[in-house]
Amino acid sequence: MSLNVNRHAVESLQWLDDKQDSMLNLIVELCDINSGTFNLAGIQKVRERLIEEFSTLGGELEVVESEPWMTVDDRGVSEEGKSGPILHVTKWPEAETKVMLCIHMDTVYGPDSSFQKCVTRQDGTVNGPGVIDAKGGIVVMLNALKTLEASSLAGKIGWEVILNSDEEIGSRGSDTFIRSRAGHCVAGLLFEPSLPDGTLVSWRKGSGNFAFIVRGRSAHTGRDFAKGRNALAALSRLCVEIDELNTDPDITYNVGRINGGGALNAVPDLAVGRVNVRVVDTDQQKQVEEKFASLVAKYNEADGISVEMSGEFSSPPKPIDDGVRQMQSRIESCGEALGMEIKWRGTGGASDGNRFAAAGLPNIDTLGPCGDHIHSDQEFLIPESLVPRAKLAALVLMSFAAP
Ligand SMILES: [Zn+2]
The missing domain is CATH 3.30.70.360 (Alpha-Beta Plaits)
Structure with a gap:
């Protein structure tokens, strides 16, 4: 295999073996804080909690203001909208190869929604606001980075994290920042949930x-x-x-x-x-x-x-081009090393992956955990998918290490 999916990399993933409970606990804690896109106070609470978590990785953290954006109200009058800030983390900027990791902190459920707290169901799945879209994805990303930084490949891959606050309204205030960072990396990993059966998204409308x-x-x-x-x-x-x-x-x-x-x-x-x-x-x-x-x-x-x-x-549309095809085969190789079969499908839904693609950064955007029924009060997470997803993301990251 031309990729650097070596035995040491696979062995270092054992760090994750006993992490399901701690990952799940953090997801539940984050989901129990309301962070509907327009609840800026709630988003701030989530961000503060994530600053604590991401600080442990030892990179540079900064909070970047979102840009104001214009909208038209029901009387046809233009008004200014404002999204919460972006949390931006970078580490090993001098590394030869840099990878972008991105996912959003906001959810579609505002403070007035009746859907506010997580519940563990009898079948073991966890029902809660944002459990897979996308707080589960944030925690998978965090643990993949922790695994990388605890491994012998730490320092051989530069990375940057963007956690934005307005993806659910089309990233109106974070679009410019996202596009401005695309050129600094060779590939993007985004942590939207995969499709319910674990299939990853290839193209998006x-x-x-x-x-x-x-x-x-x-x-x-x-x-x-x-x-x-x-x-x-x-x-x-x-x-x-x-x-x-x-x-x-x-x-x-x-x-x-x-x-x-x-x-x-x-x-x-x-x-x-x-x-x-x-x-x-x-x-x-x-x-x-x-x-x-x-x-x-x-x-x-x-x-x-x-x-x-x-x-x-x-x-903008996110088609399958050469860059995406290379990412797909990289992820398939990593999946194979972990005994996972990776399947692909297109979807009509858009994500920040569309924005990175338009800015020239090939990316795969469904590396988050498995579950279903996003944007409804039936949204649920399959906790058993957390460790395998974090392993896959960590191995994909490690595959970018200079040989
Ligand atoms: Zn969503």
């Missing part, structure tokens, strides 16, 4: 959110109906046209939300529609952008109606 702000003219429906220009009706026609673009399963348009209108005796002068679009490649992304531009132009021609669009593909 790109995803974009768009808002269409339609303005018309208000009028009393009894006195001046003819003077009114109905923004809600115009938006409805626009949304039907967008929905009818769903002819190719590779490109999906989901009209997800409409706001507008009020009193029934007034012609509505404002309506805002929101659409999520998923594409397989950048050609399709361009196609969508052109379609939307021409629809906006068409509706702007209507008398008394104006349409504005905001939004973008915040997660």
Whole structure:
């Protein structure tokens, strides 16, 4: 094998053999702290706890502010959004080969969700907010790094960790930092959960959110109906046209939300529609952008109606290219050394792996633990997957050591 998956590396993984309980305890502790994306105080608590843990690795830690980002509210007004900061850890910056490790601290469950605490089920699985998406992944990453740093290969691989606070809203505030660090490393390991049967994700669709702000003219429906220009009706026609673009399963348009209108005796002068679009490649992304531009132009021609669009593909598509193929065979070799069969599948979901890929960093983004039902109160973790996943990640890291 050309990879440096040697006997010493495999032997050093024994360090992990008795770590399942401590890993699980830390996951439960982190999940019991609410860190919904917009709960900045909760995210800070998680970050402080993780600073304690990651400090033990002996690298340089810094807390980097996220960038403010713009959003459109339901009245069509632009407002500034703010995400929590990023925890950035680096070690052995002088090493020849550097690897990026990344995962998020935020979850989709806000403080008002009824899903707040972990419960161990009768079958031994652990049900809790973020157990696999992605606090389980943080703990797998941490233990893989501890294993590396306790081994004779410590210092032969440089690494950096990015723990961001806003992945669940498309990393709006951490996108720039993520992309700025991509060029410092040769490969990326991300710790999103694997698919339920342990299959890893190969390609991912790109995803974009768009808002269409339609303005018309208000009028009393009894006195001046003819003077009114109905923004809600115009938006409805626009949304039907967008929905009818769903002819190719590779490109999906989901009209997800409409706001507008009020009193029934007034012609509505404002309506805002929101659409999520998923594409397989950048050609399709361009196609969508052109379609939307021409629809906006068409509706702007209507008398008394104006349409504005905001939004973008915040997660570009992540195709399988040569860099990804090399990563896949590296991971398969490491899996083989551990007696694991590695399977691959594409998915429509996006992750920060899409952002690193767009910035030129080949990466595999599902090295976290096994479980299922993310983004629901049925989210669960299979604790027996923790040690094997940490071993796989540690061995992949070690495979980058200079021979
Ligand atoms: Zn998620």
